[in-house]
Amino acid sequence: xxxxxxxxxxxxxxxxxxxxxxxxxxxxxxxxxxxxxxxxxxxxxxxxxxxxxxxxxxxxxxxxxxxxxxxxxxxxxxxxxxxxxxxxxxxxxxxxxxxxxxxxxxxxxxxxxxxxxxxxxxxxxxxxxxxxxxxxxxxxxxxxxxxxxxxxxxxxxxxxxxxxxxxx
Amino acid sequence: xxxxxxxxxxxxxxxxxxxxxxxxxxxxxxxxxxxxxxxxxxxxxxxxxxxxxxxxxxxxxxxxxxxxxxxxxxxxxxxxxxxxxxxxxxxxxx
Numbered sequence: 001x002x003x004x005x006x007x008x009x010x011x012x013x014x015x016x017x018x019x020x021x022x023x024x025x026x027x028x029x030x031x032x033x034x035x036x037x038x039x040x041x042x043x044x045x046x047x048x049x050x051x052x053x054x055x056x057x058x059x060x061x062x063x064x065x066x067x068x069x070x071x072x073x074x075x076x077x078x079x080x081x082x083x084x085x086x087x088x089x090x091x092x093x094x095x096x097x098x099x100x101x102x103x104x105x106x107x108x109x110x111x112x113x114x115x116x117x118x119x120x121x122x123x124x125x126x127x128x129x130x131x132x133x134x135x136x137x138x139x140x141x142x143x144x145x146x147x148x149x150x151x152x153x154x155x156x157x158x159x160x161x162x163x164x165x166x167x168x
Numbered sequence: 169x170x171x172x173x174x175x176x177x178x179x180x181x182x183x184x185x186x187x188x189x190x191x192x193x194x195x196x197x198x199x200x201x202x203x204x205x206x207x208x209x210x211x212x213x214x215x216x217x218x219x220x221x222x223x224x225x226x227x228x229x230x231x232x233x234x235x236x237x238x239x240x241x242x243x244x245x246x247x248x249x250x251x252x253x254x255x256x257x258x259x260x261x262x
Contacts, residue, residue: 007196015186022185029188037195044196105181127178159174 001050009056010043016129020061023124024068027109031075035068042067054138058131061139065121111161119154122147 001009010017018036025031039060042048048063050056112120118140125136137147 011192011196014192015189016182018189019182019185033190033195036190040196102180102184104177105184108177108181124178127175128182155171155174159170162174162177 013057013060017060017064020129021064024065035071039063039067058135058138062141111158115154115157118150122150123154123158
């Protein structure tokens with residue numbers, strides 16, 4: 001795949017990639033943008049290379065997940081060093097953004113946030129990004145068996161939490 | 169509540185979030201295009217350091233004929249003037 005073709009395909013996945021970056025960054029928009037930009041720079045610099053062993057989407061999602069994890073680790077160290085963790089520095093949700101989100105999405109997000117990290121990841125990859133469990137396992141870099149277990153347990157918990165709370 | 173309604177709810181969330189995604193070309197930029205300010209700042213810094221290093225060489229050098237060693241005074245020994253002139257031996261006989 002040449003550079004122009006890769007760019008075109010990545011551009012098509014941009015919205016979805018941003019959604020996944022948001023998910024990997026706890027829905028913090030600034031962090032998600034930073035992660036996605038880092039991912040694109042890695043690709044442009046050749047530090048992340050698509051070798052065609054999986055679909056472009058699962059490869060890209062795996063890079064986003066790894067980059068977000070690395071950035072979260074660096075942020076944690078920085079915050080510990082500056083004792084920032086003692087304060088509540090979560091990025092505020094702007095009124096505009098909150099107004100744009102429907103009640104249904106807010107309820108869904110709140111329920112998803114209560115799940116364990118792996119369960120949340122596999123459910124978002126399957127339901128939000130339309131990946132199969134096998135592709136989700138690849139993006140999460142876990143075995144298919146493990147992804148299946150997280151998927152079933154997570155879905156059961158999510159459905160129990162949402163039962164009757166999601167109005168159509 | 170089943171898989172289909174869960175999928176619908178996630179699709180709605182996806183539509184809201186991806187609509188607010190930043191423009192692709194704002195994030196997809198080669199590092200050189202992304203960091204012109206860093207390059208400029210680096211160039212200015214190099215210029216400042218270079219001019220500071222070269223600054224002493226701009227002052228005028230003293231001429232070699234006008235130069236005196238700082239230890240010249242050690243040569244001004246007592247009776248030095250006797251050694252600087254030839255003795256007049258004929259004057260003694262007279």
